[in-house]
Amino acid sequence: MLQEMARELLSGRVGFREALRVPAYSEALGERIRKFHEAWERMSPEEQESHRQGAQEFLEAQREEIAQENNRR
Structure with a gap:
């Protein structure tokens, strides 16, 4: 889903704010951020x-x- 979002952004078809209003994109981004945060907290x-x-x-x-x-x- 994030690859699709990136293609939309890079092509100029949507802006970042507009992309964040798409539930599937915002959910996928939120999930990726959550996983990153968890991994960050486990790091020394x-x-x-x-x-x-x-x-x-x-x-x-x-x-x-x-x-x-x-x-x-």
């Missing part, structure tokens, strides 16, 4: 920090990529 502080660092590095790389794309325009 070291594992959590490792994931935080990985997420931060990913976001920084995405920002750089977006900036480079904007500079090419």
